[in-house]
Amino acid sequence: MNVIIDNLRLDAMxxxxxxxxxxxxxxxxxxxxxxIQRLWSKIFIGFNMFGLSVVLLKDMPIWKV
Incomplete structure (x- = not known):
């Protein structure tokens, strides 16, 4: 009987x-x-900031000479 209980206990473990x-x-x-998701969101935010800064720089009157 003890052998069966020990085997059951081993199986359970x-x-x-x-x-x-x-x-x-x-x-x-x-x-x-x-x-990975956090990394991608950081990359995405970085690209958005980059795109936004490019758009803002493009519309600045300094470049329109």
Whole structure:
């Protein structure tokens, strides 16, 4: 009887380890995707600022000589 209980306990521990590993990888993946999204939004904002400054410079009267 003890052998069966020990085997069940081992199976449960293995299963819990698998679940924990999967959850950890999912959390890492979410974190990675959030970082990529943050990076892209920074790049996008940078490009918008650059485009805005180009438009503003183009419309400045200094260039219209």
């Amino acid at each position: 293995r299963y819990m380890n698998k679940v924990a590993i999967k959850r950890r990888t999912v959390e890492q993946e979410i974190f990675r995707l959030e970082n």
